[in-house]
Every structure is written in structure tokens, then in C-alpha cells.
Amino acid sequence: MINVQPLRQSEPIHIENLRKSFHAPVANKEPHYIIKDINLTIKGGEFFILLGPSGCGKSTLLNLIAGFIGKTEGKIALGGKEIQRPGSERAMVFQQADASLFPWLTVRENVEFGLKMKKLKKAERHEISSRYIELVGLGGHADKLPKELSGGMKQRVQLARVLANDPAILLMDEPFGALDAMTRRTMQKELIRIWRQTNKTVIFVTHDIQEAILLGQRVGVMSVGPSSQITDLHDIPLEYPRDLSDPKVLELLGTIQNHFDE
Ligand SMILES: Nc1ncnc2c1ncn2[C@@H]1O[C@H](COP(=O)(O)OP(=O)(O)OP(=O)(O)O)[C@@H](O)[C@H]1O
Ligand SMILES: [Mg+2]
Structure with missing residues (x-):
């Protein structure tokens, strides 16, 4: 049995009308926004999933929360404090380990x-x-x-x-995407166990709906970019560990899949 130190719950993350463009502004022209008007509050200790198609801006949003890049417009704060730079209470698990x-x-x-x-x-x-x-x-x-x-x-x-x-806040960018199915399942289970023991806030990015439903308490679905927004928020009020053969899991899978297909 591995012991993990319990931790004080992290503060909530507030995001309001957040926009990000990577291009320099051009006079009288609407900027090319990757994400546009994202509104979201993530509670301290929550396991939140950001789900969306490739290229919609999931990593961009995670990088903004990490403080690795700056916003273009809007508000992004941890507790009452604007996020302006990285901090030791936030740690990123990148898509590419290298x-x-x-x-x-x-x-x-x-x-x-x-x-x-x-x-x-x-x-x-x-x-x-x-x-x-x-x-x-x-x-x-x-x-x-x-x-x-x-x-x-x-x-x-x-x-x-x-x-x-x-760290109090784990930012995870498709962390298990490169793992084989068996290792992936083990890591998902371990992550849930660690999260439940430590009260960490987890913001987990994936484009895999099954993974989203197995792990998240809440799933934010991002629309296709550019100008991507969070178009749906789904609560997943199911006990852990979750099983893909559970009818309630399958029902949610159908619901979220439908949003993607629309
Ligand atoms: N530093 C940058 N400079 C310019 N454009 C960028 C930069 N970073 C990201 N982009 C653009 O922003 C868009 C969203 O990229 P992002 O990496 O956030 O998507 P993603 O949802 O994480 O995709 P994937 O699922 O493939 O990882 C893409 O069109 C990408 O080209
Ligand atoms: Mg990405």
C-alpha cells in the first residue's frame, strides 16, 4: 500500500470571457481567436475533464491555467488572484513526455x-x-x-x-494517450485513487469520451475551433471505480456522443 500525504484543498479556478489569440492584433479586424469567451468555474478538489476534438484549443486552455502563456482578453484566476505566471501549486503532465x-x-x-x-x-x-x-x-x-x-x-x-x-492542482494533457490499453487502465485507476486520497484538483484533457466518463466528476465539452467554447457541461454523479459495462455509464456515453455528432 502506498501512502500519499493528504493535502489542504486547493482554491477554485474562475474563468470569465477568456479569449486567446496567438496573432498580433490588426487594426479594425477581429483577432483570430483560438478560444473565445470561455466561462468556467472549477471547484477546489474537483476532477474536471476537458473534452474536445483535436486542435480545438484544449492544450491552449490548460497552458493558460498553468500560466505558461498569457491570455488575450477576459479573466482567469486562482482563488481571487489573477493567474499571470506558473506557480508551484500547479503542475502539468504534458502530452509529450520528451x-x-x-x-x-x-x-x-x-x-x-x-x-x-x-x-x-x-x-x-x-x-x-x-x-x-x-x-x-x-x-x-x-x-x-x-x-x-x-x-x-x-x-x-x-x-x-x-x-x-x-501539487494541489494537477493539469493533465492527454497523459495516458501514449499508453497501451492495460497500462492506461491501471494508471486511470491509480489516478482516481490518488485524487480521492489527496483532495487535489485535477483538470484532465482528453479527446476520448470513454476516458472522460470513467474519470470525471464533470465534463466540459469544447466545440471545434477556432473560437472554441465550452458548449456543454455534464455532471457525472457516479461512484468510483466506474465500469464501461455499467448501463448508467453507457447512457452517459450516448448522451455525450450525441453532442459531438450534432
Ligand atoms: N504557440 C502557438 N502559436 C500559434 N498557434 C498556436 C500555438 N499553440 C497552439 N496554436 C494553435 O491553436 C490551435 C489549438 O491548439 P491546441 O494545441 O490548444 O489544440 P488541442 O485541442 O490541444 O489539440 P490536440 O487534441 O491535437 O492536442 C491550433 O490551431 C494550433 O495551431
Ligand atoms: Mg493538445
């Missing part, structure tokens, strides 16, 4: 990186990294370099590193 791992560090060194920055003692770092390396199923691979790992294994290293830093 973008986040240090290639010259071993699995363990990658996982311990943030702990070292926080000046944790070696023994403590070792204990925490062992716990999370084990959790993501990489026990026995701790001394390998990223180049010796498969894509799915690298993705799990990234997840272990983020979890080891124990």
Missing part, C-alpha cells in the same frame, strides 16, 4: 528533481521517489536514462515526478 524529462538524468533523478530544488535530504528524496516510481509501475527501471525507455514508460516517469512534488 518535452519535460531531462535526457541526461536517470528515472530516479528526474523524479527527484523538484525535491532536490526544495532541498529535501537524500534519504527523504529516495523514499518519495521510490514510492512514486513503484506506483507508476517502473520499479526496476529507476537507474535507466529516458532514451532507454519506451514512450509509455517515459510518460509514467513524468507522472511520477509531478506526483512526487505533490
Whole structure:
């Protein structure tokens, strides 16, 4: 059994009329907005899913919440405070693990990186990294370099590193997209277990409706871009763990699928 420290619940995220354009403004011309007029409040401790087709702006919205990029117009705040830059209470699990791992560090060194920055003692770092390396199923691979790992294994290293830093808000950008079906299911279950134990806020991006319904308390559906908006919000008031053979799950799957087909 792996123990995870319980944590104080994070503050809510408020988004109002949020717009993002990557182009410089041109006089008398409507900017090319990727996302336009997003309105959303995500409660502290909520497991929220952002679901939408490829290219609609899911990563863009997640990057705005992370503070990696700036908004064009509107409001985006954590608690009462405008998000202007990254913060240690928010951590991102990227779509591409390669973008986040240090290639010259071993699995363990990658996982311990943030702990070292926080000046944790070696023994403590070792204990925490062992716990999370084990959790993501990489026990026995701790001394390998990223180049010796498969894509799915690298993705799990990234997840272990983020979890080891124990952020209050987990921003997850299609984190299990590169995993095989079995590992994916294991990781989904572990994520739910960690979330329930720790009260973290999870904002999880996916384009997989099944994954959305297995994991989320609430699903925000984004429309096709540009000028993408959240066009539907679905509550998923079902117990965990959820099963794809449950008629209630199948019913929701149909409902959300219908919105996509419209
Ligand atoms: N830095 C950038 N500069 C210019 N355009 C960008 C930038 N980042 C994203 N875009 C554009 O914004 C749109 C949305 O991209 P984004 O990566 O947010 O989509 P997504 O929903 O995450 O897609 P996917 O499901 O394929 O990951 C795309 O048209 C993309 O080309
Ligand atoms: Mg994306």
C-alpha cells in the first residue's frame, strides 16, 4: 500500500470571457481567436475533464491555467488572484513526455528533481521517489536514462515526478494517450485513487469520451475551433471505480456522443 500525504484543498479556478489569440492584433479586424469567451468555474478538489476534438484549443486552455502563456482578453484566476505566471501549486503532465524529462538524468533523478530544488535530504528524496516510481509501475527501471525507455514508460516517469512534488492542482494533457490499453487502465485507476486520497484538483484533457466518463466528476465539452467554447457541461454523479459495462455509464456515453455528432 502506498501512502500519499493528504493535502489542504486547493482554491477554485474562475474563468470569465477568456479569449486567446496567438496573432498580433490588426487594426479594425477581429483577432483570430483560438478560444473565445470561455466561462468556467472549477471547484477546489474537483476532477474536471476537458473534452474536445483535436486542435480545438484544449492544450491552449490548460497552458493558460498553468500560466505558461498569457491570455488575450477576459479573466482567469486562482482563488481571487489573477493567474499571470506558473506557480508551484500547479503542475502539468504534458502530452509529450520528451518535452519535460531531462535526457541526461536517470528515472530516479528526474523524479527527484523538484525535491532536490526544495532541498529535501537524500534519504527523504529516495523514499518519495521510490514510492512514486513503484506506483507508476517502473520499479526496476529507476537507474535507466529516458532514451532507454519506451514512450509509455517515459510518460509514467513524468507522472511520477509531478506526483512526487505533490501539487494541489494537477493539469493533465492527454497523459495516458501514449499508453497501451492495460497500462492506461491501471494508471486511470491509480489516478482516481490518488485524487480521492489527496483532495487535489485535477483538470484532465482528453479527446476520448470513454476516458472522460470513467474519470470525471464533470465534463466540459469544447466545440471545434477556432473560437472554441465550452458548449456543454455534464455532471457525472457516479461512484468510483466506474465500469464501461455499467448501463448508467453507457447512457452517459450516448448522451455525450450525441453532442459531438450534432
Ligand atoms: N504557440 C502557438 N502559436 C500559434 N498557434 C498556436 C500555438 N499553440 C497552439 N496554436 C494553435 O491553436 C490551435 C489549438 O491548439 P491546441 O494545441 O490548444 O489544440 P488541442 O485541442 O490541444 O489539440 P490536440 O487534441 O491535437 O492536442 C491550433 O490551431 C494550433 O495551431
Ligand atoms: Mg493538445
